[in-house]
Amino acid sequence: MSVKASVSISEQQDAFARRLVDDGRYASLSAVVQRGLELVREETELKNAELAALTALFKSRAEGEFVTLDEGRKQSDAMIARKKAAHGV
DSSP states (O other): OOOOOOOOOOOOHHHHHHHHHHTSSSSHHHHHOOOOOOOOHHHHHHHHHHHHHHHHHHEEEEHHHOOOOHHHHHHHHHHHHHHHHHHOO
């Protein structure tokens, strides 16, 4: 289902959108605007998913065991050494 809406765009945006239509990349100006909105929706959903993942990670880390700075460095060095060994470095 489509909804008619009136939007204002700059002259530069209008020229660009019309060029996309003239080049055959989109069937109409509406198609250009719809694709733009779809890209914004996808970007927003991706950022929301990334934020949710980071929030969950921080929460799990905050609830987990804390280690000293020295122990953290030892663990990091050991992990790097394992990765290098796995890649023959």
